[in-house]
Amino acid sequence: MILGLVAVCAPLADACLSRGMTKLPAISLSHPATLVIAVFTPWITLGIALLIGFFASYLTALSWADLTYVLPATAFGNVIVALLSRFWLQETISLERWAGIVLITVGVGFVARGPSLTVRPAPVVGEERPR
């Protein structure tokens, strides 16, 4: 559930940010303040709201799983980004990019099948304490 929220909120937020930023005129590095102004446009605001939902879920997941497990396990969002880019933002995705996305997904599958948390050596237990 938590990992699912991380995977869904992040690509939706990226799509909103992209939609908002492409509607703006090109931003130059000499005027960084325009990036701050962009934050208050509707699509960027919606993107930020989704990012807050993502971040809350992400922090919860990090409190009980390894970083190197949480990130790959939620990288299925790349596939969602590709679908959003193709069908919502009308971007063209070449065959090579689709192949890249498939490879990334296979890599993610490798990681996700492993343990979620690094097991630390624990003190020996099992012996009865003297009463």
Add this chain to the structure above:
Amino acid sequence: MTIPSLATHPGLWTAAAMIAAIVLCSTAGEVLTAAAMKSVGDLDEIRAHSGLKGAIRAVLTCPLFFAGVGFLALAFFSLLLALNHLNLSLVAPASASLTLVTNAIAGKLFLKENVDRRRWTAAVLVCIGVYLLAH
């Protein structure tokens, strides 16, 4: 300083620099945030004992968390800048995937996580995937 060429067709190196900025800031932010959350403990358990306010207080009283958020904010503004010049279908998967690889390295080095052969294999697959994405 203005970079006129950026506004229309960013070159390969410019695009790489934009993505690299996102990746480096994200990695630093995520490693610091992960370290903070490990020091805080299981948020589900804290919420069960102390409620939502207790869980929020536990997170907000951890200095490492704010260091992580600072780097994540830098990564966010780097992302906004990149999205202004590059396609989402390149920026989002490329930065997310490369961050996966740099996080595997940083997780092993700084967080002492068990990054086994399975995770390294995944990192190689992701690298090839990113190469294909850039074409």
